[in-house]
Every structure is written in structure tokens, then in C-alpha cells.
Amino acid sequence: MKRLTTLLLAASLPVTTIAAEPPKSLKVDLSNPGPYFTGPGSDPVNANCTACHSADMVFAQPPLTRTAWQAEVTKMIKVYKASVAEEDIPAIVDYLTKLNSPPS
Amino acid sequence: MQKTATPFSRRLLLSQAALLGLGATAARAQSMIDLGLPGGDGKRTLSHEFAQKSEMILLRTRAPLLETPMSVFDQGVFTPNDKFYVRWHWAEIPESIDTKTFCLTVRGHTNQSLSLSLKELMAMPKVELAAVNQCSGNSRGFFAPRVPGGEWGNGAMGNALWTGVRLKDVLDRAGVKAGAQQVRFNGLDQPTSPDGPDFMKSLSIDHARDGEVMIAYAMNGKPLPLLNGFPLRLVVPGWYATYWIKMLSDIEILDKPDENFWMKTAYLIPDRPFATMTPGETGVPLIPINRMLPRSFITNIPADQKIAATAPITARGIAFGGDCGVKSVDFSADDGRTWQPAKLGKDEGKYGFRRWEAEFTLAERGAHKLKVRCTNAKNEVQPEQPNWNPSGYMRSQIETTPVEAV
Numbered sequence: 001m002k003r004l005t006t007l008l009l010a011a012s013l014p015v016t017t018i019a020a021e022p023p024k025s026l027k028v029d030l031s032n033p034g035p036y037f038t039g040p041g042s043d044p045v046n047a048n049c050t051a052c053h054s055a056d057m058v059f060a061q062p063p064l065t066r067t068a069w070q071a072e073v074t075k076m077i078k079v080y081k082a083s084v085a086e087e088d089i090p091a092i093v094d095y096l097t098k099l100n101s102p103p104s
Numbered sequence: 105m106q107k108t109a110t111p112f113s114r115r116l117l118l119s120q121a122a123l124l125g126l127g128a129t130a131a132r133a134q135s136m137i138d139l140g141l142p143g144g145d146g147k148r149t150l151s152h153e154f155a156q157k158s159e160m161i162l163l164r165t166r167a168p169l170l171e172t173p174m175s176v177f178d179q180g181v182f183t184p185n186d187k188f189y190v191r192w193h194w195a196e197i198p199e200s201i202d203t204k205t206f207c208l209t210v211r212g213h214t215n216q217s218l219s220l221s222l223k224e225l226m227a228m229p230k231v232e233l234a235a236v237n238q239c240s241g242n243s244r245g246f247f248a249p250r251v252p253g254g255e256w257g258n259g260a261m262g263n264a265l266w267t268g269v270r271l272k273d274v275l276d277r278a279g280v281k282a283g284a285q286q287v288r289f290n291g292l293d294q295p296t297s298p299d300g301p302d303f304m305k306s307l308s309i310d311h312a313r314d315g316e317v318m319i320a321y322a323m324n325g326k327p328l329p330l331l332n333g334f335p336l337r338l339v340v341p342g343w344y345a346t347y348w349i350k351m352l353s354d355i356e357i358l359d360k361p362d363e364n365f366w367m368k369t370a371y372l373i374p375d376r377p378f379a380t381m382t383p384g385e386t387g388v389p390l391i392p393i394n395r396m397l398p399r400s401f402i403t404n405i406p407a408d409q410k411i412a413a414t415a416p417i418t419a420r421g422i423a424f425g426g427d428c429g430v431k432s433v434d435f436s437a438d439d440g441r442t443w444q445p446a447k448l449g450k451d452e453g454k455y456g457f458r459r460w461e462a463e464f465t466l467a468e469r470g471a472h473k474l475k476v477r478c479t480n481a482k483n484e485v486q487p488e489q490p491n492w493n494p495s496g497y498m499r500s501q502i503e504t505t506p507v508e509a510v
Contacts, residue, residue, distance in 0.1 A: 034165025
């Protein structure tokens with residue numbers, strides 16, 4: 001709170017007199033690839049999907065039907081231009097459906 | 105184990121239990137949090153592993169999607185930089201920025217093209233503004249029926265004091281030519297697939313020149329964290345965060361409407377109040393997502409909290425008006441049958457969070473439902489009914505917190 005009060009006081013100062021200096025250069029590490037898919041059938045999923053995103057995004061999805069998973073894979077290819085090998089698509093959809101689909 | 109989860113950290117839960125003189129709830133691994141999503145799949149890791157960030161709810165490592173725990177919003181109306189949520193579309197994000205060589209280009213339908221260094225930009229007249237930045241899909245995980253996408257709880261939002269320059273001043277410096285229609289913004293992030301659509305968003309020329317849209321170089325008085333867009337971020341007060349381009353490096357003035365994927369195809373909403381439609385409905389007219397709607401949250405009482413019966417309790421939280429200020433906030437301790445006006449905290453700016461507080465007493469033991477409702481300065485009120493659309497955008501209904509009086 002004290003810091004915010006200071007900020008707000010600063011905000012009320014005349015603003016044109018002091019030219020602020022640019023901040024220091026910045027370097028961070030974003031190399032963490034995150035989790036991968038595991039278990040039977042995960043190879044084609046890792047090979048085709050994790051170039052763009054980590055597997056945790058998939059783990060966080062609500063249960064989706066095969067049709068919905070198929071639509072997601074199609075969207076990745078058609079819309080986001082993911083280079084997914086044509087012959088791998090059925091195996092990817094199989095894996096995702098087994099991983100997380102509503103109880104039938 | 106609790107059946108329904110709470111969106112609060114265990115630490116907060118414990119401190120509140122202590123405050124109320126109640127025993128601690130069942131122990132839970134410190135590194136996990138449950139967002140309480142319908143279906144019970146809202147369990148997430150709490151991560152400390154991201155640059156310039158403290159504890160964040162991890163939704164996706166690469167490209168980072170990091171959510172702010174609700175307990176953070178109980179601590180004040182400004183969201184600390186190290187706890188401010190993070191959302192990137194593509195994983196190709198520069199890991200370093202040289203602030204001596206970085207420049208912002210302004211080009212297109214202008215009298216002259218500009219290449220502004222940070223030093224030149226920061227020598228221009230400075231402006232400051234508090235504004236809420238909220239993801240279009242904030243709270244998507246609560247949609248019923250559920251929709252695929254970033255399964256956020258309510259923490260894909262934050263409020264900061266932004267410091268920077270008016271976009272209008274930068275556009276005037278380049279000299280916008282007659283006939284300009286839109287202004288397109290691009291950042292340094294790049295698609296990870298070779299032909300993937302680069303993330304760009306546009307505003308109408310009138311919106312871009314309204315004197316409020318700004319280019320921010322500081323957030324809560326400090327340089328932006330890299331994951332929030334260092335060194336420059338567009339700030340579009342009152343509009344969803346999809347327009348707030350991070351690592352802003354290029355501004356292009358267009359003499360025709362922007363037809364890029366992220367404007368024409370993505371981020372579209374039903375052209376109806378609250379952007380709502382019926383699942384499976386076809387032929388719904390769609391428009392680009394735009395201004396935000398009023399929302400409000402209880403921040404000091406987690407879902408399923410045990411509360412002492414017959415004792416006065418103070419509920420508090422945050423509200424925001426969307427694209428205008430908060431007019432009033434009402435609180436209900438009886439599932440919306442009766443409402444009482446909440447006391448509003450200091451107004452830090454019409455686009456920011458506003459603190460509210462209300463005292464109540466639960467006379468009878470058992471289950472109760474607390475609700476909070478914001479009315480904005482345009483007299484728009486949060487609705488009872490949930491909205492639905494297939495992208496999970498613009499949830500803004502009245503939120504309900506179930507509690508148990510003991």
C-alpha cells in the first residue's frame with residue numbers, strides 16, 4: 001500500500017519535465033518445454049503436437065468426444081498450419097480420445 | 105477431501121479458518137490448487153518456475169498460460185507484476201530485449217514512417233491510467249456445457265497502473281493520411297509453425313486516436329515483466345486483452361479493414377447482448393470481440409467455506425464496470441432473494457478494479473449462497489443467467505459462492 005501511495009503521488013507530479021531513461025535490457029529463460037505425452041500411442045502425438053505447445057494444455061481440457069478431438073486436430077492443421085503428418089492423424093485422435101473423453 | 109474445490113490457496117484457506125476459529129480443512133499438497141470447475145477437472149499446479157513471476161497457476165508451460173490465484177485480488181486493487189496473469193498465443197517469444205536497439209515502427213497510410221527508440225518514445229508526454237486487463241476467455245472453465253480452449257478459472261485478469269504515451273500522439277507524429285480506416289498492431293512473438301498466422305490485432309482509426317489508448321512502458325511503476333510484454337504493450341482501456349498487443353514493435357495504419365485471421369476469423373462473438381447463443385445454434389451473426397462488461401467477485405470467502413452462524417461477517421472483493429466506472433455493487437447472503445448495497449472503496453480510475461465491502465449475518469446453520477452484483481456507470485447490471493458461446497468468451501454473470509454456516 002505504501003508503494004502504491006508513492007506511485008499515486010508520483011503520478012500527480014508535473015510530467016513533462018523529467019524524461020525517463022529506458023529500462024535496462026532484459027534476458028530471461030523460457031526454454032522449459034513443459035510436460036510431454038506419455039504411455040502407449042504417445043509417440044505420434046509428441047512428434048506432431050509439442051513443436052508448438054506443451055502437453056499440459058491438453059491435460060487441462062474438459063472431456064471431449066472423438067468428434068471434438070478430431071475438430072481440434074483439424075483446427076491445428078488447417079488454421080494454425082501445424083505440420084502434422086497425414087498418416088498420423090487417426091493415431092493422434094485415438095490417443096486424445098482415450099486420454100480424455102466423456103464416459104460412454 | 106472436499107467435494108467441491110476452492111479457488112483459494114491453502115495458505116489463505118488456513119489463515120481464514122484461523123480467523124474464524126475453525127479447524128483447518130483436509131491437508132492438500134502445497135503445490136496444487138483446484139479451480140472448482142464443473143466436472144472436477146480444475147486441478148492445477150502452482151508454479152514458481154516462470155521468469156519474473158512468483159506463484160502462478162500453471163495452465164500451459166509453452167506457450168505460457170499462467171493464471172493469477174483469486175487470493176491475490178483480496179490484497180488490493182492493483183495486481184502485482186509478479187502475480188499478473190500471462191497469456192501468449194505462440195511459443196516463439198524473444199527471451200531477451202536490448203533496450204538500446206529496440207524500436208517501434210509506425211508505417212502504412214501515413215505522411216512519414218517512424219522508427220522510435222525507447223528513449224525517443226519516453227521523451228514524449230507521459231500519461232498514467234489504471235485499467236483492468238482481462239482475457240476474452242477469462243472464466244471459460246465455468247462454461248456449461250464446457251468448451252475446449254484455455255480452461256481458465258476467474259484469474260485471467262488483473263488491474264495495473266499503466267504508464268506510457270498516448271497512441272494518438274505517436275500517430276500524429278507519423279501523420280495519419282485521410283482515408284485511414286484501421287490501425288494494426290504487431291508484437292515480436294512469432295508463429296511456431298512456418299505458415300501460421302502471426303498474431304496481430306486492429307482498432308478503428310477513431311478508437312486508436314481517442315486519446316485513451318496508450319503505449320505503456322511501465323506497469324505499477326516498474327518496467328513490464330517480459331511475459332507481460334516488455335518493453336512496450338498496447339493498453340486499450342475497457343476492451344478485452346486480446347487487443348493489448350505485447351512486445352509491441354509495429355504499428356501499421358491501414359486504408360481498408362484488416363482481414364487478418366485474428367480479426368476476421370478468431371475472437372468473434374455472437375452479435376447479441378452478453379454474446380450469448382444456444383449450443384448448436386446456426387446462422388448467428390458474429391462480430392469481433394470488443395468492450396468488457398461489468399463483473400464482481402468475493403475475494404475473502406472461498407467456496408464451501410465454513411462460516412460462524414449468527415455472527416456478523418464482512419464480505420469483500422473487487423468489481424469493475426467494463427468500459428466505464430462502477431456505479432454500485434450489491435451483495436446478497438440469501439442466493440439473490442434480497443440485496444444490500446455494498447460500501448465502495450476508493451476510486452482509482454474508472455477502468456480499474458474497485459474494492460467493495462458488505463457486512464452480513466447468517467442466522468441459520470446450514471448451506472447458504474452468497475452473491476455479488478455490479479452495476480456500471482452505464483446502468484448495465486450483471487445478469488443472473490449465464491451466457492454461452494462456443495469459444496467461451498465474455499462470462500459476466502453474477503457469481504455465486506456457496507458457504508456453510510456452523
